[in-house]
Amino acid sequence: MELNSNQIAEILPHRYPLALVDRITDYEPGKWAKGRKCVSVNEQIFCGHFPQEHVMPGALILEAMAQVGAVAILSVPENQGKIVLFGGVKNARFKRKVIPGDVLEMECVLTRQKGPVGFGECKATVDGQLACSAELIFAIENEKQFPDTAQEGGENSTAPKEKTEGKEA
DSSP: BBBBBBHHHHHHHOOOTOOOOSSSEEEEETEEEEEEEEEEEESSGTTTTTTTSSSHHHHHHHHHHHHHHHHHTTTTTGGTTTTTEEEEEEEEEEOOOOOOEEEEEEEEEEEEEEEEEEEEEEEEEEEEEEEEEEEEEEEEEOOOOOHHHHHHHHOOSOOOOOEEEEEEE
């Protein structure tokens, strides 16, 4: 199954500038996902990392891989609407620079889960060359927080809160 950016936004709570997956090229809910990020010089991060030589930060590569894994996790019916947080990163290795014009192909295979904690083996490649690999640890929030509360002005919403008699509602 393939997902475009609008369909990904229905699953993940991430929005610009931290929506780092342009397309899910294939996935099996609860098992694995493959995704793509087209790296563009127009991304704000390149204003400062680095102005003289644009390089995608390793932390953002890890985040993009985590978002691919989160699609696999949040596609399972009982996890829909929840938020997945980073629980940890193990054995991260960066093998190649990722620069504007590159297409970052990512894959995350969920290897095990114990309660709300899941583990995934992830890798990112550019033109078939390994750019990054890591084991990511995911923490699944128990309460559903997305998209209902964001759309209704809940605590995670960016919508302005109403004021009542000088106090926030």
